Amino acid sequence: MKAIEHEADRCLHETIGDLHRTFVTPLDRNEISTICKRLDDIIDLVEGAAMRTFHYEIRATRAPLLALLTVLEKQVVALREGLAVLHDMRHPEPLRECIVKVHTLENEADDILRPTIGSLFRDEQDPRMILKWKEIYEHVEKATDRCEDVADHIENILLEYS
Numbered sequence: 646m647k648a649i650e651h652e653a654d655r656c657l658h659e660t661i662g663d664l665h666r667t668f669v670t671p672l673d674r675n676e677i678s679t680i681c682k683r684l685d686d687i688i689d690l691v692e693g694a695a696m697r698t699f700h701y702e703i704r705a706t707r708a709p710l711l712a713l714l715t716v717l718e719k720q721v722v723a724l725r726e727g728l729a730v731l732h733d734m735r736h737p738e739p740l741r742e743c744i745v746k747v748h749t750l751e752n753e754a755d756d757i758l759r760p761t762i763g764s765l766f767r768d769e770q771d772p773r774m775i776l777k778w779k780e781i782y783e784h785v786e787k788a789t790d791r792c793e794d795v796a797d798h799i800e801n802i803l804l805e806y807s
Contacts, residue, residue, distance in 0.1 A: 697780055
């Protein structure tokens, strides 16, 4: 996971460097930069959750974590599809579908996280495990929030160019 995070950082810095050197960009320079930074945030948060899982010596996963990761994966797939067609503003429907899907999935992540944290505090006896799992769950859920931020920026671009 660390290698993936480092590669994402390298891509971010390269893209930002390209933005500084490019006089005319196909989209608003600030939107490109912000989307890239939010995508990097997603990877940072996933890497943070993975590192916590490792350092906290979590040996078995729990169903809510798998559910959150499944939602996150669906969001990332939707964003990949949306970003792949971002260059074609004449056909905005796939972008709108991406935006709606990512927002819907983020709400799903919230619906998973809230009762999970509640049951964690209600059912878990070991306070250390409560803290460990709460941090891991929240990191993954924050990654779903960053996906929603990317979708919001795609929507801003769509509004600007429509």
